[in-house]
Amino acid sequence: MRGRGWLKDIISHFVIVCLLGAALVVLYKKAMGTPDLKDKSWISTIFTVAAVLLALMVIIFIRQVFTRVRLERFRPGNPESLARLDRMRRFHLPERYQQLQETWYEARSDLCQFYIDKGWRPLKRKPFDVVLQRYRKLPSFGRAPYVDRLFIFYHPMLNVLIVDQTLNMCERAIRMSYKTAPAPKNMIVFLTDMDHAEEVTSAAAGIVNYLCRLDKKTSLYPLLIDFNGGKLYYPIDTTLVRKSHRLSFFKARVQLTRFVRKQIPKEMSLEEPMDTI
Structure with missing residues (x-):
């Protein structure tokens, strides 16, 4: 900061x-x-x-x-710091994506299906909405095969404490399963439709400040979709993460952004029929 x-x-x-x-x-x-x-x-x-x-x-x-x-590190309890974060245009989706929950009712299930269609396999749910896993195309040489792991977590009253606790849960899960299913690349997508903008921005500070590195070979990349505010938050500083992971996370973020953008229905103009004599 x-x-x-x-x-x-x-x-x-x-x-x-x-x-x-x-x-x-x-x-x-x-x-x-x-x-x-x-x-x-x-x-x-x-x-x-x-x-x-x-x-x-x-x-x-x-x-x-x-x-x-x-690379400013934002302070969740500082209104001025949060105001700067809220003004950063890089996290803003177009204005028409605000209050997305009013038109995208099945967001959570649609998002899970989006990743399943891309080859991710759902494993378990609690305490997350779902945990998905995908095998990597790398030789294991007799060891447990490498996987990519994705967590999806929705909370209607998200705040920075919940974000930190959830990230800690992800880190523990990644380390505990490293012998049976090692996952060098991990992602978590936070979802919230809370209408309290300050709390959402405070939670976003935990995302933006996160350094993504668990150890030399393992990383965790968080994203936060704010349905009500029409924003997509992600970490600013990923310099500690391996370059191949950074590129993969960038592609995943672009894909997610495109998927979210497709959820706004096209406005159809209804033409009134002309009167005939």
Whole structure:
């Protein structure tokens, strides 16, 4: 999360980079204006190296600025932090998807069927809506075959505590079944239609802040569909997760987004019949 001195640090770093750049330009002009130094080859080499180092500092500064803005860790109990999270457009579906529960009555069963049609096999339910599993196309060499696991969890009064508890349950289930059904890639889809926007955003903070990594080879990627608010939340920082897992989770998120977008019925214009004489 952003500290109190976030803006002060950015400004101070910017000033330092500008001063170093200005000093380098002044020294270069003075060196080129001195006859004894102008023709020395090592002078050009020194200034070239200095310019490269300055360019690296500029790149690091720019990355630092964008990283601090993009990877903010949101505080569930802080209204200002939650307001920033609520305004982030990346999580917003188009406005017509708000109050989706009013038109998509069978969302939970349809979502389960969506994954079953893609080859996922339902295993058990409690305490989740359903737990699905899919075998991976990898040789097991005599060991238990690798699987992908998907949890679906609906709660009408979701909050950040329930999100944290559910993620902990998923982590325990993944570790307990690692010998019999090892699952390096795991996902959980949270569903809620609660109309209390602040509570939903607070719960979403637990999703957005989640780092997704259980250990070096195992990851858990949470998603939250807010039917009432028309939003789809997901973790911002997945840098600790293996690149292959990141790509797989990105594809899964895109597929889920497309599936949700298909649930709005097309508006049909009814043409009134013309009167005949």
